[in-house]
Amino acid sequence: MAIVGAGPAGIYAAEALSQQSDVAVEVAVIDRLPVPFGLVRYGVAPDHFSIRSIRNTLERTLEKPSVRFYGDVAIGSDLSIAELRESVDAVIYAYGAGTDRRLEIPGEQLPGSIAAAELVAWYCGHPDVHPDTDQPSLEDHLVAAAIDELISTSRHAVVVGVGNVALDVARVLIKTVDDLDDTDMADEVLTSLSRKNITDIHVLGRRGPAYTTFTTKELRELGQLADVDVIIDPADLELDPSSQAVVQQNKVAARNLVVLQEWAARPLSGASRHISFHFWSRPTKIIGNDRVTAVEVERTMINSDGFVVGAGRRPTLAADLVVRSVGYRGLPLPGIPFDERTGRVPHAEGRVIRDGSFSPDEYVTGWIKRGPTGVIGTNKSDAVETVTSLLADVHDGAVQAHGRSGKLDRLLAQRGIKALDMPAWHRIDAAEIELGVSHGRLRTTLAHRRELLAAAEDDHRPM
Numbered sequence: 001m002a003i004v005g006a007g008p009a010g011i012y013a014a015e016a017l018s019q020q021s022d023v024a025v026e027v028a029v030i031d032r033l034p035v036p037f038g039l040v041r042y043g044v045a046p047d048h049f050s051i052r053s054i055r056n057t058l059e060r061t062l063e064k065p066s067v068r069f070y071g072d073v074a075i076g077s078d079l080s081i082a083e084l085r086e087s088v089d090a091v092i093y094a095y096g097a098g099t100d101r102r103l104e105i106p107g108e109q110l111p112g113s114i115a116a117a118e119l120v121a122w123y124c125g126h127p128d129v130h131p132d133t134d135q136p137s138l139e140d141h142l143v144a145a146a147i148d149e150l151i152s153t154s155r156h157a158v159v160v161g162v163g164n165v166a167l168d169v170a171r172v173l174i175k176t177v178d179d180l181d182d183t184d185m186a187d188e189v190l191t192s193l194s195r196k197n198i199t200d201i202h203v204l205g206r207r208g209p210a211y212t213t214f215t216t217k218e219l220r221e222l223g224q225l226a227d228v229d230v231i232i233d234p235a236d237l238e239l240d241p242s243s244q245a246v247v248q249q250n251k252v253a254a255r256n257l258v259v260l261q262e263w264a265a266r267p268l269s270g271a272s273r274h275i276s277f278h279f280w281s282r283p284t285k286i287i288g289n290d291r292v293t294a295v296e297v298e299r300t301m302i303n304s305d306g307f308v309v310g311a312g313r314r315p316t317l318a319a320d321l322v323v324r325s326v327g328y329r330g331l332p333l334p335g336i337p338f339d340e341r342t343g344r345v346p347h348a349e350g351r352v353i354r355d356g357s358f359s360p361d362e363y364v365t366g367w368i369k370r371g372p373t374g375v376i377g378t379n380k381s382d383a384v385e386t387v388t389s390l391l392a393d394v395h396d397g398a399v400q401a402h403g404r405s406g407k408l409d410r411l412l413a414q415r416g417i418k419a420l421d422m423p424a425w426h427r428i429d430a431a432e433i434e435l436g437v438s439h440g441r442l443r444t445t446l447a448h449r450r451e452l453l454a455a456a457e458d459d460h461r462p463m
Helices: 008-019 053-064 081-087 116-123 138-153 164-172 187-196 218-220 241-249 251-265 379-394 407-415 422-438 449-456
Strands: 002-004 027-030 067-070 089-093 113-115 156-160 200-204 227-234 273-278 283-287 292-304 308-309 316-318 320-326 352-355 358-363
Touching: 002 008, 002 081, 008 027, 008 053, 008 067, 027 422, 053 067, 067 422, 081 089, 081 407, 089 379, 113 116, 113 138, 116 138, 116 164, 116 320, 138 187, 156 164, 156 283, 156 316, 164 200, 164 218, 164 273, 200 283, 200 292, 218 251, 227 251, 227 358, 241 251, 292 320, 320 358, 358 379, 422 449
Parallel strands: 002 027, 002 089, 027 067, 089 358, 113 320, 156 200, 156 320, 200 273, 227 273
Antiparallel strands: 283 292, 292 308, 292 316, 352 358
């Protein structure tokens, strides 16, 4: 079996395959990056230590005898999908959702308007956003340079969205660099954040507080930040009938509402920094010439048909930086069926649908299967569903063993492609810990591909 993608979805699929005993399997977990763990490493905010520690559990799966990690192998360029399918008996696609959804409003392309996906990748040290200087990608360099410039020159930020990623972005942008120094952020990220002057962040939600997708623990963190006032208009927390119904049925929504009500009733402390929540609000225009200077906001309501519609009033918020956090979207990978409308691989219970019928050796799991929903743990049950379908197809004879053990290794060797294995990851891990300790921290992320590849070598020397 091959799994394309070494994030939580892919590794949970490998876990489900390796834990069952009905079918003897060898599992190749393939990722285009030199390191495993996907969004656990490059999507979870560095100051969320407990969530990032899920990496330890994922790592144990990759260490199992029946599972092998193949890092720095790009399916679609190093190997085609057709070549991969010829090398193994079945493939599970678990490569996630790699881009952001758009707001589709005027001014969205202005400098200063960026996707949360880009900002998160930047502060997590993703090599796509920290490209090597000796092999420059103009687009990636522009992203990295733009973020660095924005961080040091912005005072007012608007974050559009009311999910956990929006909270992460707001928290990282409002925290001082001293509050982030105990994280594993790359040195160059911390250097940029040390020049940060952001004092005000506005968080916009087009629906009311009952419809947020925050987890309550993450929401409470904002109210515990030193020298930060959280500001909410009590009128925004008044519940219409639809919101009341949601709160009555959804315990998380009810808990979130209690937190927000506590903040709305709390007197301002005179803090030097502020996070303001604006519910029933959506951006209609990003204003500026050479750069973002403001955001035009429209009040909203839910009409009798259950749709969000404009309510007329359009205040304007000053902004040097706008971060769009309205969801991720999957991208097509050459050779894999893809539904442009949904941004997902078409499937039924994880079985890939190709040309109108089930493809007998192709499966899908994770965000590219169901869309960017749920938390990290959601990927586990999702992977179990897919693996259950795969094993049922093995038992029914739809998927058969063809004696292909070792064929993937031989093909990579013929191409001169040296995949990074778990020992290589351990060397990278050790190098990051060594670098961090040298700076008085537990670890420091290596953000550039050349750094990761150098650390992966057997003859790695201290940096």
